[in-house]
Amino acid sequence: MLVTSSRFKERAREKLADPNLQHALRKLQGNFVRGRAERIRELDNFEDIRAAAAAIRDRALADLDLYLERFEREATARGTVVHWAETRDEVSRIVCDIARAHNVRKAVKSKSMVSEECALNEALAAAGIEAIETDLGEYILQLAHEPPSHIVAPVVHKSRDEVSDLFEQKHRRPRKSGIAELCREAREVLRPHFLTADMGISGANFIVAETGSTLIVTNEGNGRMATTLPRVHVAITGIEKVVPTLEDVATLLRLLPRSATGQSITNYVSITTGVKGREDLDGPEHFHVILVDAGRTRLLGSGMQEMLRCIRCGACMNHCPVYQSVGGHAYGWVYPGPMGSVLTPVYAGLENALDLPHASTLCNQCGVVCPVKIPLPDLMRKLREEQFARRLRPWRERLALAAWRYAAERPALYALLERVGVRFLARLGGKKRRIRRLPFGAGWTAGRDLPAPQGATFKELYWRRR
Amino acid sequence: MEGHIAARAPGPLPRVGDDPAAHFRERALALASTVDEVGSLEYVPRAVSAYLNRHSLPLAAVCWPQFAALDWNAHGVRSEARAATATDLVGITGAFCAIAETGTLVLVSGPRTPATVSLLPETHIAVVHVSRIVRNMEAAWALLRTEHSGGCPRAVTLVSGPSRTADVEQTVTLGAHGPYRVHIILIWRA
Numbered sequence: 001m002l003v004t005s006s007r008f009k010e011r012a013r014e015k016l017a018d019p020n021l022q023h024a025l026r027k028l029q030g031n032f033v034r035g036r037a038e039r040i041r042e043l044d045n046f047e048d049i050r051a052a053a054a055a056i057r058d059r060a061l062a063d064l065d066l067y068l069e070r071f072e073r074e075a076t077a078r079g080t081v082v083h084w085a086e087t088r089d090e091v092s093r094i095v096c097d098i099a100r101a102h103n104v105r106k107a108v109k110s111k112s113m114v115s116e117e118c119a120l121n122e123a124l125a126a127a128g129i130e131a132i133e134t135d136l137g138e139y140i141l142q143l144a145h146e147p148p149s150h151i152v153a154p155v156v157h158k159s160r161d162e163v164s165d166l167f168e169q170k171h172r173r174p175r176k177s178g179i180a181e182l183c184r185e186a187r188e189v190l191r192p193h194f195l196t197a198d199m200g201i202s203g204a205n206f207i208v209a210e211t212g213s214t215l216i217v218t219n220e221g222n223g224r225m226a227t228t229l230p231r232v233h234v235a236i237t238g239i240e241k242v243v244p245t246l247e248d249v250a251t252l253l254r255l256l257p258r259s260a261t262g263q264s265i266t267n268y269v270s271i272t273t274g275v276k277g278r279e280d281l282d283g284p285e286h287f288h289v290i291l292v293d294a295g296r297t298r299l300l301g302s303g304m305q306e307m308l309r310c311i312r313c314g315a316c317m318n319h320c321p322v323y324q325s326v327g328g329h330a331y332g333w334v335y336p337g338p339m340g341s342v343l344t345p346v347y348a349g350l351e352n353a354l355d356l357p358h359a360s361t362l363c364n365q366c367g368v369v370c371p372v373k374i375p376l377p378d379l380m381r382k383l384r385e386e387q388f389a390r391r392l393r394p395w396r397e398r399l400a401l402a403a404w405r406y407a408a409e410r411p412a413l414y415a416l417l418e419r420v421g422v423r424f425l426a427r428l429g430g431k432k433r434r435i436r437r438l439p440f441g442a443g444w445t446a447g448r449d450l451p452a453p454q455g456a457t458f459k460e461l462y463w464r465r466r
Numbered sequence: 467m468e469g470h471i472a473a474r475a476p477g478p479l480p481r482v483g484d485d486p487a488a489h490f491r492e493r494a495l496a497l498a499s500t501v502d503e504v505g506s507l508e509y510v511p512r513a514v515s516a517y518l519n520r521h522s523l524p525l526a527a528v529c530w531p532q533f534a535a536l537d538w539n540a541h542g543v544r545s546e547a548r549a550a551t552a553t554d555l556v557g558i559t560g561a562f563c564a565i566a567e568t569g570t571l572v573l574v575s576g577p578r579t580p581a582t583v584s585l586l587p588e589t590h591i592a593v594v595h596v597s598r599i600v601r602n603m604e605a606a607w608a609l610l611r612t613e614h615s616g617g618c619p620r621a622v623t624l625v626s627g628p629s630r631t632a633d634v635e636q637t638v639t640l641g642a643h644g645p646y647r648v649h650i651i652l653i654w655r656a
């Protein structure tokens with residue numbers, strides 16, 4: 001997927017003015033935030049589980065190479081073919097090669113964010129292979145030629161009416177307006193594709209080193225179809241998704257659906273290992289797993305390693321005041337919200353996403369809800385520092401910071417400036433003590449007033465009252 | 467690394483009450499499965515027939531071979547033991563075990579337990595023996611390792627209620643790609 005994160009501010013402005021989107025985002029906030037809170041209250045030892053989950057992810061990342069090798073060994077022993085892809089382009093190439101080798105005409109896809117990173121659908125189309133998204137949300141987006149705006153609820157930005165219009169136009173069936181009828185229609189349209197597809201493409205929420213299995217969580221059942229019916233199954237996943245044991249999976253699964261959608265468990269958890277046995281009546285004959293690096297190893301051992309713990313639950317965006325205001329498209333790549341503000345710069349280049357580490361109030365809601373305790377605000381702060389060090393910030397900001405530093409290193413001068421500044425702002429505030437328009441800060445006061453200080457610095461007050 | 471894998475240490479476990487079967491039932495109902503209970507296996511066809519009639523569903527089903535010998539005819543149900551196809555409307559399966567903590571069925575694939583039977587039909591009926599209800603996922607994995615010593619079966623599927631989607635306007639709708647209904651029949655005696 002093309003990175004358009006450099007247009008964050010412009011997009012954010014558009015999105016703030018879009019009443020339909022604002023309505024949808026308020027609803028999302030209500031449902032997911034409330035749902036998570038309720039489901040977490042049901043665990044009497046939530047914080048213990050959360051600490052254990054973070055430790056599981058850290059353990060896997062500390063010995064990532066060993067766990068991946070163990071996974072490969074176990075998977076290969078069961079007839080799975082394991083591929084390693086260093087770049088996003090390589091992923092598309094490998095999938096197309098597998099498709100050609102098995103004479104694949106049609107592929108059904110269950111949701112995979114990594115395949116979005118790789119723009120896989122375009123590559124498959126270019127190779128003459130029809131790829132059909134089957135997660136309802138992703139299917140709607142494919143029909144509408146739009147990117148997802150949330151990692152768990154990809155069409156949160158679309159209303160039921162828009163979906164009705166789209167289905168009527170694309171399916172050429174009488175217009176349906178009820179959500180249940182729309183879902184049934186999608187089921188009816190997609191079912192024949194499941195039954196005739198040669199290849200199923202899925203992501204993986206986790207891969208298990210102990211057993212060589214891949215695991216996906218779904219609610220719709222499309223993931224089960226894609227991993228059961230076609231004769232070839234390809235699972236594409238980031239190398240960081242490995243967990244050591246099935247016990248570790250159990251711990252993580254107590255947090256993932258709760259944090260994501262406020263469910264105690266998803267409808268389906270599908271753990272697939274190897275290929276169809278000789279006497280089995282169903283299951284794929286060929287199973288390929290593609291382990292994707294695409295920038296991930298760069299994070300290992302860096303100050304950003306903690307980000308690799310992410311289990312893609314989306315809680316950070318559901319709770320983020322910035323995401324709640326502008327939605328996912330403003331972020332300009334696959335991953336929105338706080339996790340995207342960290343992942344996009346590190347995967348797609350800091351220079352391509354200058355605004356993202358700043359698209360945060362650093363209120364730490366995300367850090368508080370993250371089930372694997374990723375300190376997202378700290379990571380965003382690190383990226384801001386890196387931007388400054390690499391001279392990627394505008395000259396005015398650099399100049400202002402340099403001036404501030406000059407003063408801050410000279411306490412007497414700093415105190416003097418403070419005294420002058422406080423009095424000046426107090427005058428500016430007038431009787432109402434509100435500053436309507438701040439000199440050099442008109443942007444800040446465009447949408448709100450700044451409360452004026454009362455006319456003396458803290459130190460002055462302190463000495464006076466002592 | 468190998469040591470950690472071999473230890474298979476469980477994480478912190480949430481409490482499951484003293485009666486796993488009751489807990490299972492409560493959780494399963496909360497996730498929109500329905501639950502019935504019968505004394506023993508021979509009463510399953512009667513329960514199935516009553517359920518299908520209650521929901522005005524056709525009295526024809528595809529089932530796992532383990533149920534082929536039951537007296538379906540006596541209750542007017544036509545049942546065939548095989549993998550499911552696109553036209554089957556009712557699928558009857560057993561379960562490897564069931565998990566009380568979340569009200570979940572654990573299905574494993576194999577020559578006599580085809581995965582499609584619980585997936586393609588609009589109605590999935592699962593017959594589970596009460597003695598196979600375990601407390602949590604960890605206990606299910608332990609059982610899996612003892613009874614499938616040759617490694618993880620090709621597909622281990624955890625099913626917690628009928629398929630659903632909330633993609634359009636965050637409105638939960640039952641019956642997405644998988645079954646619209648999951649009906650669990652618990653058997654109390656061997």
Ligand code: SF4
Pocket residue numbers: 259309310311312313314315316317339366369370371372373374
């Ligand atoms: S950063 Fe944390 S909260 Fe955000 S998606 Fe990843 S795991 Fe979930």
